Amino acid sequence: MGRILEINLTDRTVTTYDTPRHLLETVLGGRGLGVALLQKYVKALCQDRVVQAFDPENPLIFSAGPFTRTGWPAATQFHVTAVSPLTRGLGGGFAWGSFGQSLSRLGLDAIVFTGASERPVYVVLSESGESVRFEGAEDLLGLSSSGVQSTLCGRHGDVSIACTGPAADKRSYLAAIMSEHHAVVRTGLGAVMGSKNLKAIVIPRKSMLAGPSGFKDLEVEMASKVASHPASVRLRQYGKSILVKSKNQVGDLPTRNHQEGSFEHASNLDAEAVAKYTGSLVPCPACPVACIRETVVPSGKYKCRVVGLEYEPIAALGPRIGNGNLELLAYAFFLCQEYGLDPIGVGGVIAFAMECAQRGILDPGDIGAGDGGSGNDFGSIWGNDRVILGLIHAIGKSEGLGRILGRGSLEAAWEVGGGAVYYAMQSKGVELSGQEPRQSKAFGLSLAVSNWGADWGYGLPTIDVAHNEAAAKILMPELLPDVLNVVDQKYKPELVVFSENYNAVCDSLGLCKYSAPETYAVMPSDIARGLSLLFGQEVSVDDVMKAGERIICLERLFNAERGFSRSDDTLPSRFSREPLRVTLFEGDRLKGLRSTGKSVEVVIDLDPMLDRYYELRGWDKNGRPAGVRCPRT
CATH class of the missing domain: 1.10.569.10 (Aldehyde Ferredoxin Oxidoreductase Protein, subunit A, domain 2)
Known part of the structure; x- marks a missing residue:
């Protein structure tokens, strides 16, 4: 297992400690590790005070999943976690590319930035990942994001970089964190990075690490499965x-x-x-x-x-x-x-x-x-x-x-x-992504209950919109055929709960969404096999899905402790007041659709779906976690 690197930008102290094995076994890494560390550091640094996004005490956490250090196909994702200026609660985001792989292959599960630098800086990690060098970044202010990256590559050679552009210098809540042509978007984490006067993180590129016995064979099998x-x-x-x-x-x-x-x-x-x-x-x-x-x-x-x-x-x-x-x-x-x-x-x-x-x-x-x-x-x-x-x-x-x-x-x-x-058109302060909640009821519910605002990447309930009957027959046969009716609200809470859990697992392992929860090329049973080899002990599909449930609960607990409740799990009233006429089609959206010749007017009725969603989660009517199903890590 790896290590956690803690960098205090105020006094420039650097601390490294081993990631507790039980933490990786319960929240896996990546997104799950991010929210667990966020809870830990916020409580340690702020005591009973509610930390705000631009407070120096707000930890900015970069984390990578355990699959990113291996050759598992499409394991290229890293995650960033902090208190968000948009949601004023949990902020989360992900991006693909080499940065997460380089981070993980240095033997690091996460970097936690605390405090704030007096002057603009960027940090350079050593080849071992054990030490950090602070460099002045005044000359990078105002440069485009590509300009920052090309300048740093010119100085440091073959490296992976996460940086901000001019928008973060101005603390725009819409500021992203850029890495190559990828971006961590949606919850303003670029602005948090800017508030710390942290311009960039430079990490040496590393080759993949060998997995345990039998893992390479599984990588080859999964690569073929995903590609075909x-x-x-x-x-x-x-x-x-x-x-x-x-x-x-x-x-x-x-x-x-x-x-x-x-x-x-x-x-x-x-x-x-x-x-x-x-x-x-x-x-x-x-x-x-x-x-x-x-x-x-x-x-x-x-x-x-x-x-x-x-x-x-x-x-x-x-x-x-x-x-x-x-x-x-x-x-x-x-x-x-x-x-x-x-x-x-x-x-x-x-x-x-x-x-x-x-x-x-x-x-x-x-x-x-x-x-x-x-x-x-x-x-x-x-x-x-x-x-x-x-x-x-x-x-x-x-x-x-x-x-x-x-x-x-x-x-x-x-x-x-x-x-x-x-x-x-927002939820929890975050602009809605490219889904229409009146037409796609599962996505409507998912955007409303997402713990970091209206982001497609949080829950990703695609089985109905993609008409993925093959996956549904394996994963939720008891809900067929009704769950595949996109405009019908029946079984949409069940679909969202499953999709959120599985998506949280994939985010925490570092898997690209287009290999798993978007397409279901990689199934929960495949991940269970990989984790069994990685942890050296039997991991069942039920264990995999419970890890996802645990991560969602930890995220919900973080927001609940900041006063979030049912009233925050909402959508703009346009979607319940203004009917939308849609044409009904059959078939797979990627293969091509066939019109039924019928059309209907649709709105979204969120309350009954919320009631059922909370019931399935084991939460109270206000959407607050309770009981042993939401353990604190």
């Missing part, structure tokens, strides 16, 4: 933009701030359209899915090269803000990456501002729509390039309206007033 899975084949061929077409067909493509569920210009943004701008594949290390690719706009005013233009940024910077211009979308995503911003959050707050202008709460001139730019409708508000790019720059620089929007739509709505809160 039908979903992997389609993702490798088209990338994640393949989801745009089918989600548009069924009404699950949030459009103009969730006023609609389908976008008339979706064909400009789908996989076929993106393919015309696709360069080379840029797969994560040791990933047989290889879904990430380069997108190149070769000329014109939107000329750029980006990596990672997948479904979520397409949904956020396209239909969500009424933009059907793929070149403009790619350039908007490029700016988000360079500023170090969460593109989902940015799309969400721009959509909020656009609808406020549409409704007369803001003047169109306030958002930059009063004197030019090309748009689609509503007086050139929606899809207006001047508005979109102007607001991204304003958010990245924390200037004017961008300073307000950079705190998220909920806080911005309080400041704007005039009923603007109704148009803030």
Whole structure:
């Protein structure tokens, strides 16, 4: 087992200690280890005081799962945990790439940053991972995220880097933590890193470590299984933009701030359209899915090269803000990456501002729509390039309206007033990701109960939206066929509980979501085999799923101790008040859908699903954990 590195940025003391084996056996690593350490350090540093996001006592934790140090396929994910400026409770996020692997292969399960540096610094870990060097970072302030990384690679050679961009320098709540072209997004953890005057973490790249006897054979078997899975084949061929077409067909493509569920210009943004701008594949290390690719706009005013233009940024910077211009979308995503911003959050707050202008709460001139730019409708508000790019720059620089929007739509709505809160499409302060809760009831519930806000990556209940009958027959046969009906609320709490638990396990081991809870190429039984070899003792499927339940409970306990309750497990009232008409389809979204010729009007009725969800979890009616099912670690 590995070690935990504690770095106090205030006095620059460094401490290393062994990770307790029982901790890894109960919460595995990665995300689970992150929340366990967060509870420990917050209580030790703050006693009874409630720590806030930008307090020096707020620990910033980078953690990697035990599979990332091996050759397990698609084990490329690392996790970051802290108190979030957006949720004001748990903050969590993940990213792929080499950073988590390098961290784990140094023999480190986690790095915990406490305190805050007086001046901007970055830290460089030694080849052994035992010592740390502090370097001044004043010259990195204001550089783009790619500029920071290229500068540090030039100084330190073959290294893995996690850093922030200019948005974190300004403490924007939408600031991300960047690593290569990947980003830890959604809960403002880049702003927490910025508040500590920590600009970057530099880690020497390391080769994979050999697993225990028999583990290599399992790695080879799993690599073949993942690579040949039908979903992997389609993702490798088209990338994640393949989801745009089918989600548009069924009404699950949030459009103009969730006023609609389908976008008339979706064909400009789908996989076929993106393919015309696709360069080379840029797969994560040791990933047989290889879904990430380069997108190149070769000329014109939107000329750029980006990596990672997948479904979520397409949904956020396209239909969500009424933009059907793929070149403009790619350039908007490029700016988000360079500023170090969460593109989902940015799309969400721009959509909020656009609808406020549409409704007369803001003047169109306030958002930059009063004197030019090309748009689609509503007086050139929606899809207006001047508005979109102007607001991204304003958010990245924390200037004017961008300073307000950079705190998220909920806080911005309080400041704007005039009923603007109704148009803030968020939960727990985090902008909704690219799902439509009225159409996808399981995702609606998942976004509401997520312990770090409305993020697709928290629960990931995909079995119904993907119509993954093969996985359902193995994992939840008693719920068939009803659980596969996306617009029906029946059995959606059961699906969300299972999906949250399994997703927490995969996050804690360091597995990419597209190899496991997104596609179920890797099943819980496969993970049980891997953990049995890793721990040297029998681990059952039930043990695996209980670990996931334990992690969810620990996260819920952290928020409950900060006063969170049922009233925080909610969605904007638009989804219960404004019916959405959707067309009913049959089949697999990745393979192609068949229309039934029927349509229905749908809303989401959250309360009965919450009651059942809490019952399944063993929590009280207020959503607070109780009893032995929620042990403290």
